[in-house]
Ligand code: HEC
């Protein structure tokens with residue numbers, strides 16, 4: 001777990017690190033040499049019957065990956081995975097001078113205002129609601145909400161089972177590092193989160209409506225005619241269908257969409273070796289849907305680099321490996337070089353063909 005100070009530094013760094021633009025990812029990285037990754041933090045030896053019951057076979061899924069049969073000190077030469085022709089993966093550009101200046105000025109005004117506010121005025125501060133919430137930076141939110149970066153989960157369940165003696169299935173992903181941590185830390189603070197994502201508070205928090213309870217029952221429009229992306233979501237803080245589901249849905253139909261012979265855990269073994277440990281790339285390196293992730297809340301270049309130097313868990317993690325939902329997000333089907341433009345598969349007929357405009361990256365500077 002990061003210390004409070006370093007995490008704040010990290011969050012502030014997102015906006016203030018203009019001096020050092022994200023290192024460009026080389027198009028063809030030299031073949032990386034990887035040591036067999038340590039098995040994900042194994043559950044501590046069961047301390048009690050209760051703890052044992054809570055981890056029935058925590059080790060089983062972790063053994064299924066392409067490195068399973070190797071000695072712990074085995075050294076692997078990962079075969080280079082090509083990058084697609086005609087697609088350049090970019091991380092979002094760092095904040096511009098103007099943006100940094102705006103955030104600095106807003107923070108200064110906010111810091112002067114906070115001592116004048118009582119609890120109610122702070123709680124209903126206009127930054128929480130449209131239109132101000134739309135352009136709010138992490139720094140402005142954190143001026144009042146530093147507590148969210150210091151939260152930690154319970155050390156033991158109310159029944160007494162230590163958190164260290166239990167393991168959630170998603171902790172067996174190769175990318176999972178460290179003990180269970182707070183939700184906000186796992187999305188904005190962990191090394192992996194910062195490598196692959198660039199989330200803002202306002203990506204998830206769009207502001208509640210303090211008056212209306214349901215976007216489907218509003219004065220001035222017919223019931224149940226809310227737009228697909230409603231202005232707010234009942235009384236929930238965030239709209240899971242437009243946030244969580246993007247990265248925590250089921251794997252998009254592996255048989256009907258991807259033409260695989262079955263579920264990923266059944267078919268991956270035939271596609272993965274220690275030297276080529278990411279089976280997703282056999283189809284997604286150069287052939288299908290290569291034009292992906294060009295949005296301001298993901299680090300597209302970092303994702304592709306990780307995917308070429310480790311196992312399929314780096315891709316699968318956001319596309320089935322941490323699935324809180326049984327359905328998959330209906331992703332936009334962005335045209336890619338070599339795409340068959342004559343026919344559209346039935347499942348794709350109603351799909352958008354571009355990422356949401358508010359999240360698209362600005363065109364690359366030449
Ligand atoms: C001026 C101080 C201040 C600023 C700036 C601020 N908040 Fe708040 N916020 C509060 C207070 C006070 C509460 C009430 C906390 C409580 O009752 O525990 C609150 C509550 C919340 C809640 C919980 C709502 C609920 O009903 O439980 C969320 C989520 C939240 N804020 C998000 C944000 C986000 C995102 C931003 C930036 C866009 C932001 N806040 C900016 C002071 C602030």
Ligand code: HEC
Nearest residue numbers: 138141142145148187199200201203204205236237238243
């Ligand atoms: C990945 C989505 C996501 C991001 C990014 C995110 N939050 Fe949250 N936040 C949530 C969810 C989900 C909850 C729980 C809401 C609930 O209980 O209904 C929450 C809860 C909160 C709360 C209430 C905490 C409590 O204990 O009740 C505050 C305050 C808050 N977030 C502030 C922030 C701030 C500030 C940021 C940016 C630094 C941020 N959030 C980034 C999804 C997110």
Ligand code: HEC
Nearest residue numbers: 175176177180181182186190192193197238243244246247
């Ligand atoms: C843009 C992608 C993205 C979005 C959106 C997102 N997550 Fe995540 N989530 C991740 C990643 C990546 C991790 C793993 C982070 C790590 O390994 O450190 C994760 C981890 C988690 C964890 C595990 C935490 C732990 O300590 O083990 C939970 C729970 C979770 N997400 C819930 C949610 C919920 C609820 C939402 C919606 C409010 C949400 N996520 C939105 C990508 C996302």
Ligand code: HEC
Nearest residue numbers: 252257258259260264279280283288312315316319331333
């Ligand atoms: C046998 C080849 C193959 C493999 C292996 C494969 N995919 Fe796919 N995948 C496809 C095809 C084909 C499509 C659909 C292309 C199209 O749009 O016509 C697709 C589509 C997708 C989509 C978009 C789905 C949608 O609903 O829009 C995602 C996300 C995806 N794959 C992720 C993955 C991940 C993650 C892995 C590894 C865990 C993986 N794929 C492995 C062939 C494959």
Ligand code: HEC
Nearest residue numbers: 196246247280284289292307314315318331332333334355
């Ligand atoms: C941090 C989470 C995350 C990781 C890691 C990740 N994805 Fe995605 N992926 C997403 C999100 C979110 C979208 C939707 C983006 C959008 O709306 O444009 C997406 C979209 C896609 C699509 C549809 C793209 C389109 O526009 O047609 C494909 C295919 C895909 N991902 C495959 C992969 C593969 C292959 C990997 C590994 C190289 C991977 N993903 C890694 C979160 C992730």
